[in-house]
Amino acid sequence: MPDIEAIASELAVELKKYQADYLEAHLEEGQTSHIAYRGKELDSIGRSTAVGGNVRALVKGGWGFTSFNNLEGLSDRIAQAVEQARSASSGKSSLFPMKPVTDNIPAGVDVNPVTIPLSEKKQQLDEYKEIIWRTPQIQTSTINYSDSRRKVIYLNSAGSHIVQERADVSLLILAIAAKDGEVQQAFLSIGSRGDFNAVRNLHDKVETKARHAVEALAAPQAKGGEYTVVVDPMLAGVFAHEAFGHLSESDFVYENERLREIMKLGKQFGGKHLNIVDSAALPGYRGSYKYDDEGTPSAKNYLIKEGKLVGRLHSRETAMKMNEPLTGNARAINYRYPPIVRMTNTYIESGEVSFEDMIADIKEGIYAKDCFGGTTAMEMFTFSAEEAYMIRDGKIAETLRPVVLTGNVFNTLANIDAIGNDLYIHDGAGGCGKGEQMPLPVSTGGPHIRIQKCLIGGS
Amino acid sequence: MEQILSLAKKAAEEAEVFEISSEETRVRFEANKLKQLQTRQQTTVALRIIKNGKTGYATSTEIGDGTGLVNAAVETAEFGTTAAFQLPGPTEYPSVNIYDDAVNSVSAREMVALGEEMITALTGHTPELICEGSVGRSVINVSIINSRGGQAAYRKSFFGLDIEGSLIEDTDILFVADSQNSCHPLAETSTVTTEVLRQLDLAKKRATVPSKSMPVVFTPNGIASGLLLPLMSAFNGKTVLEGASPIGNKQGKLVFDKKFNLHDDPTLVYRPGSRPCDDEGVSSRRTPLAENGVIVEFLYDLQTGALAGKQSTGNGSRSRGGLPSPSATAFTIAPGDTAYDDIIKDIKEGLLIDFLMGASQGNVLGGDFSGNVLLGFKIENGEVVGRVKDTMVSGNIYRALKDITAIGSQARWVGSSLLTPPIYLPSIAVASKG
Numbered sequence: 001m002p003d004i005e006a007i008a009s010e011l012a013v014e015l016k017k018y019q020a021d022y023l024e025a026h027l028e029e030g031q032t033s034h035i036a037y038r039g040k041e042l043d044s045i046g047r048s049t050a051v052g053g054n055v056r057a058l059v060k061g062g063w064g065f066t067s068f069n070n071l072e073g074l075s076d077r078i079a080q081a082v083e084q085a086r087s088a089s090s091g092k093s094s095l096f097p098m099k100p101v102t103d104n105i106p107a108g109v110d111v112n113p114v115t116i117p118l119s120e121k122k123q124q125l126d127e128y129k130e131i132i133w134r135t136p137q138i139q140t141s142t143i144n145y146s147d148s149r150r151k152v153i154y155l156n157s158a159g160s161h162i163v164q165e166r167a168d169v170s171l172l173i174l175a176i177a178a179k180d181g182e183v184q185q186a187f188l189s190i191g192s193r194g195d196f197n198a199v200r201n202l203h204d205k206v207e208t209k210a211r212h213a214v215e216a217l218a219a220p221q222a223k224g225g226e227y228t229v230v231v232d233p234m235l236a237g238v239f240a241h242e243a244f245g246h247l248s249e250s251d252f253v254y255e256n257e258r259l260r261e262i263m264k265l266g267k268q269f270g271g272k273h274l275n276i277v278d279s280a281a282l283p284g285y286r287g288s289y290k291y292d293d294e295g296t297p298s299a300k301n302y303l304i305k306e307g308k309l310v311g312r313l314h315s316r317e318t319a320m321k322m323n324e325p326l327t328g329n330a331r332a333i334n335y336r337y338p339p340i341v342r343m344t345n346t347y348i349e350s351g352e353v354s355f356e357d358m359i360a361d362i363k364e365g366i367y368a369k370d371c372f373g374g375t376t377a378m379e380m381f382t383f384s385a386e387e388a389y390m391i392r393d394g395k396i397a398e399t400l401r402p403v404v405l406t407g408n409v410f411n412t413l414a415n416i417d418a419i420g421n422d423l424y425i426h427d428g429a430g431g432c433g434k435g436e437q438m439p440l441p442v443s444t445g446g447p448h449i450r451i452q453k454c455l456i457g458g459s
Numbered sequence: 460m461e462q463i464l465s466l467a468k469k470a471a472e473e474a475e476v477f478e479i480s481s482e483e484t485r486v487r488f489e490a491n492k493l494k495q496l497q498t499r500q501q502t503t504v505a506l507r508i509i510k511n512g513k514t515g516y517a518t519s520t521e522i523g524d525g526t527g528l529v530n531a532a533v534e535t536a537e538f539g540t541t542a543a544f545q546l547p548g549p550t551e552y553p554s555v556n557i558y559d560d561a562v563n564s565v566s567a568r569e570m571v572a573l574g575e576e577m578i579t580a581l582t583g584h585t586p587e588l589i590c591e592g593s594v595g596r597s598v599i600n601v602s603i604i605n606s607r608g609g610q611a612a613y614r615k616s617f618f619g620l621d622i623e624g625s626l627i628e629d630t631d632i633l634f635v636a637d638s639q640n641s642c643h644p645l646a647e648t649s650t651v652t653t654e655v656l657r658q659l660d661l662a663k664k665r666a667t668v669p670s671k672s673m674p675v676v677f678t679p680n681g682i683a684s685g686l687l688l689p690l691m692s693a694f695n696g697k698t699v700l701e702g703a704s705p706i707g708n709k710q711g712k713l714v715f716d717k718k719f720n721l722h723d724d725p726t727l728v729y730r731p732g733s734r735p736c737d738d739e740g741v742s743s744r745r746t747p748l749a750e751n752g753v754i755v756e757f758l759y760d761l762q763t764g765a766l767a768g769k770q771s772t773g774n775g776s777r778s779r780g781g782l783p784s785p786s787a788t789a790f791t792i793a794p795g796d797t798a799y800d801d802i803i804k805d806i807k808e809g810l811l812i813d814f815l816m817g818a819s820q821g822n823v824l825g826g827d828f829s830g831n832v833l834l835g836f837k838i839e840n841g842e843v844v845g846r847v848k849d850t851m852v853s854g855n856i857y858r859a860l861k862d863i864t865a866i867g868s869q870a871r872w873v874g875s876s877l878l879t880p881p882i883y884l885p886s887i888a889v890a891s892k893g
């Protein structure tokens with residue numbers, strides 16, 4: 001393994017030799033291990049190591065970017081990035097000014113999860129697998145465990161030199177039940193900022209999930225149409241991230257006048273009870289960090305405060321172009337990609353309504369929990385709840401097949417008429433995808449929320 | 460590579476070294492303007508060993524670190540799966556042309572010009588359209604050697620055009636997009652822009668559909684976004700082996716409409732999904748999956764095939780040096796005999812779907828598709844009358860494709876993984892806010 005700290009010291013000197021408005025470099029080394037089961041059988045177990053880096057240059061508004069995992073001849077790489085930036089240039093560069101920073105942030109975990117023997121990890125997963133397969137009518141299951149530790153060095157032409165280490169643990173368990181040609185699935189997604197203990201002692205949760213998949217087999221499908229829908233903290237978090245958060249990523253907005261109009265700061269999007277936050281500064285979650293990949297310190301950023309749009313997420317370029325404060329949201333999944341505007345830990349803040357009060361006056365509605373995933377296309381969102389129940393006369397009633405919720409985010413924010421008092425922020429496995437960069441570690445959360453007139457797909 | 464192999468042979472009964480390296484150049488446009496030029500160089504080497512009958516596996520970005528790789532592979536082999544397969548020995552591979560040196564001589568300036576040409580064509584039609592796009596070219600080198608004397612190496616070129624546009628009016632945002640790729644340089648941007656202009660023209664007017672079951676036409680892009688994933692999962696030998704595929708026990712049975720013919724084809728010349736052999740060194744071949752609606756075969760790699768008592772179909776694929784797993788290369792759905800215009804003319808009230816959002820989030824294994832119609836149009840009295848909004852469709856591919864009214868007579872590539880004509884289905888559940 002090459003010594004990236006030594007290479008970084010040389011590279012820092014080189015970066016100052018070139019003519020560019022801004023130059024940065026990342027050097028990265030890391031290890032991962034993974035264990036995957038499909039069905040009863042171990043599907044794959046392995047270890048990997050990776051080293052690589054990139055150079056990004058800004059010249060007169062144009063960007064050049066080159067990534068590599070051959071760490072020789074780095075001055076040629078810098079020259080290449082500068083040349084590319086020059087070819088892409090068309091005007092004037094705009095980059096929020098920042099003082100150089102020198103810092104060194106350790107991973108902050110007692111035990112590097114990658115170094116835990118594979119036998120110990122496998123033992124834990126075997127127990128979960130046994131639980132799933134004990135459940136009657138379970139057809140099959142998949143288990144994907146992975147961990148990583150990586151060190152990233154950020155350098156720029158202004159003299160910043162930041163070393164950050166992080167570790168991640170990710171576990172995704174999927175249980176699939178089948179009967180008479182019908183198939184239903186349930187999953188458990190747990191992640192952690194490097195603490196292997198987060199994936200220990202999940203036996204009860206695994207059992208509950210497996211049973212739910214079986215239960216859904218016999219459940220009826222919701223009749224499609226508009227309902228009063230109550231979503232749990234997991235689904236509320238996905239909503240905050242997918243439906244709204246992606247619209248707050250200012251790279252979508254900054255060169256687009258009409259979208260700027262829609263996302264004008266100060267616009268009222270919801271009731272006074274609605275607050276949505278993105279904060280990498282909140283410690284200990286998968287979306288947490290001290291500096292983003294442009295060396296900007298992280299912060300707690302309100303996107304919506306008392307129902308009003310008050311902020312959005314920025315890189316140094318978008319903050320400058322939109323004349324808004326820096327938020328520290330430029331992130332890349334690894335050295336192969338340039339930093340772009342991304343979310344971190346995104347959540348809806350707690351309100352005052354208890355869950356009981358929230359459902360008490362619903363005559364016929366749907367309670368949707370957890371999420372298979374979600375996607376957005378600007379104002380339209382679609383997400384798949386993993387568990388769904390009818391609400392009848394103020395009580396949780398029969399189990400339904402998983403439902404798909406869809407709608408317009410602005411209408412939906414306005415239609416949130418109750419916010420629970422039970423905020424929970426979840427670290428899941430995997431992460432967020434944007435463009436070609438996936439998965440980026442994030443966390444999402446919220447309390448229970450109630451949405452009026454929410455469209456549910458169905459038969 | 461030879462050095463890693465000989466080190467590994469000392470530590471294990473069998474060994475295989477897989478190396479993939481790529482160089483990519485791309486120009487990217489944002490908000491109708493050139494934004495970034497980028498290059499990417501990457502090499503990954505993967506070692507798979509069989510020790511005491513079990514599979515061990517490790518990867519690295521450093522080809523020099525043979526000892527580290529062998530040690531990691533040996534550690535994992537202790538817990539590895541029992542290897543049911545044999546690595547292929549020396550093999551005669553089919554010749555599949557996938558390399559065109561001309562890709563290398565396309566300059567960054569020419570790539571910028573192609574991107575600008577696409578944007579000019581679209582903004583010339585709709586000045587308010589905000590486009591993002593990219594033009595990219597790359598060369599990929601793959602080599603495999605193993606302890607049974609198996610040896611394969613090939614080089615593939617790639618060239619791609621991507622464009623997407625958004626048009627915003629109040630809180631309504633229209634999305635249009637298309638992409639095309641090839642192993643040849645693409646000099647014509649009109650294949651892409653003509654498609655996007657069609658979408659823009661159709662979207663000029665608005666329409667609403669009632670909530671009920673109605674005839675639905677999926678365009679090639681609509682099939683890729685709505686129906687492809689459940690199909691790929693159902694024909695995957697691994698899903699079948701686990702008993703999770705709804706068609707796993709239906710080989711030889713009529714499951715789909717008689718008009719439905721589906722193949723996986725990695726032998727089509729100059730297509731980015733093609734290759735002379737898979738990532739385990741097994742020869743590529745065209746595999747029939749469904750013929751006249753009857754299930755013919757499933758897709759296997761070496762290990763899955765061996766466990767299922769079948770031959771590998773040459774579908775062992777590695778994502779960036781990962782362990783091989785069965786995976787489709789390029790799905791081709793055979794054209795039918797009905798012209799697209801005649802399909803539309805046949806419909807009194809129905810829906811034309813160009814893009815379904817979120818369809819792959821539901822119960823994909825069970826064949827369910829359910830999603831928001833991100834780009835779709837109402838068909839009324841034989842004409843496409845306008846774009847629909849706030850509309851969802853849901854169904855199940857096994858019920859939906861059992862009865863196909865017609866298949867279009869012209870197929871089109873969607874990315875590198877699907878070649879299909881439009882498909883006309885008689886009745887799909889539609890829910891709409893109207």
Ligand SMILES: [Zn+2]
Pocket residue numbers: 241242246432433
């Ligand atoms: Zn996301």
